[in-house]
Amino acid sequence: MLAIENLSVSYGAIRALQAVSLDVPEGGIVTLIGSNGAGKSTTLRTVSGLIRPQSGTITYAGERIDGLPPSAIVARGLCHVPEGRMVFANLTVHENLAMGAYLQRDRAAIRRERDYVFGVFPRLAEREQQLAGTLSGGEQQMLAIGRALMGRPRFLMLDEPSLGIAPLLVKSIFRQIVEINRERGITILLVEQNANLALEIASHGFVLESGRLILQDAAAALRADPQVRSAYLGG
Numbered sequence: 001m002l003a004i005e006n007l008s009v010s011y012g013a014i015r016a017l018q019a020v021s022l023d024v025p026e027g028g029i030v031t032l033i034g035s036n037g038a039g040k041s042t043t044l045r046t047v048s049g050l051i052r053p054q055s056g057t058i059t060y061a062g063e064r065i066d067g068l069p070p071s072a073i074v075a076r077g078l079c080h081v082p083e084g085r086m087v088f089a090n091l092t093v094h095e096n097l098a099m100g101a102y103l104q105r106d107r108a109a110i111r112r113e114r115d116y117v118f119g120v121f122p123r124l125a126e127r128e129q130q131l132a133g134t135l136s137g138g139e140q141q142m143l144a145i146g147r148a149l150m151g152r153p154r155f156l157m158l159d160e161p162s163l164g165i166a167p168l169l170v171k172s173i174f175r176q177i178v179e180i181n182r183e184r185g186i187t188i189l190l191v192e193q194n195a196n197l198a199l200e201i202a203s204h205g206f207v208l209e210s211g212r213l214i215l216q217d218a219a220a221a222l223r224a225d226p227q228v229r230s231a232y233l234g235g
Contacts, residue, residue: 001026007056031190031198034208040191048080077154085144089133100150117146138169195232
């Protein structure tokens, strides 16, 4: 579904990614782990067209997308839930979801998608007319994922969905991520600080360190790897 080959990205003189290559199979959940500053968010932002790569290629569903504007990438069914959620604080939950459906023209389909989002995240239905800025961190994360689902994605990139959220809500959100993948067959690329939780729901994982890909394996094998356990799983 997604193939990244020899991707390099620089911020001025700082090399953020160095010849990174990874594949994400259709219908799977793949996670990208690493310490802060390893290049995880940069990878997602480059895939979604927010950052231009210095070199390398990005192929999505058989088509080169590096160089395309973000709007064209979203239109192809690849949606990005950014770190920090980035909801529209002064808009209601309903209006935020409508923003996610801005490319859709079928009103009946938009209603069905909204009903699906409310089925996945019932709290959003309860707060439909509430301003997004007044929601809790966990509710804002639900809204950010729901907004992306309104675009009817085939591929979903999630950047740090557990960041700043109460542990109980984190488990609930991760259960829903798995359900979205199973029910809709949406391919998911997950960047997550909670490496244990990420590897628990993923089938495969990649480890970034200082902009370089240093390890890749089945998620279960990474959880058992002494190097990964010591660096990212608390021993």
